[in-house]
Amino acid sequence: NLDYFQMRVGVYPTFRSSKYSLDPKANLNTLDMQYSIDMSYQTKNEFEFQTTFEYYSFYGYEEMFARPVYPWNFSVLKNVKAFTFGVELRDILNSNRVQDRVSSDNYSRYSFTNTLGRSVLLSLKLNFGKMNAAKSAAASDASLKMAL
Secondary structure, X not given: OHHHEEEEEEEEEEEEEEOOOXXXXXXXXXXXXXXXXXXXXXXXXXXXXXXXXXXXXEEOOOHHHOOOEOOEEEEEEEEEOOEEEEEEEEOOOOOOOEEEEEEOOOOEEEEEEOOOOOEEEEEEEEOHHHOOHHHHHHHHHHHHHHHO
């Protein structure tokens, strides 16, 4: 059922350029490309499946910092009255590296940061608005009347 299916696709380029008048060999042009796809589907039984896949590519950096990164996350959520139970698998392909690149007029700095990597996250959410449906509906009606 397409009423319960959502999908987003995006391309996000970031171009940086550093130019030096005294030493043109120090010029630095870099391009970071991010491609992403995000999908979610909710079943009639109130299970929600979500997945996000991203691909990052880097151009103009040293070889070690130009390697692509492709994190993939997947989660399953289940609504039970006022509670939402969830299981999330993070970085399924175990490819995530946090890289930092800084280029200024004085220097260029490249660094890696250690990350947790592949992991499983269990979650429990409580929606206080669903605890008492009558009061929640009255509050919603009052806020709509105030807006009008």
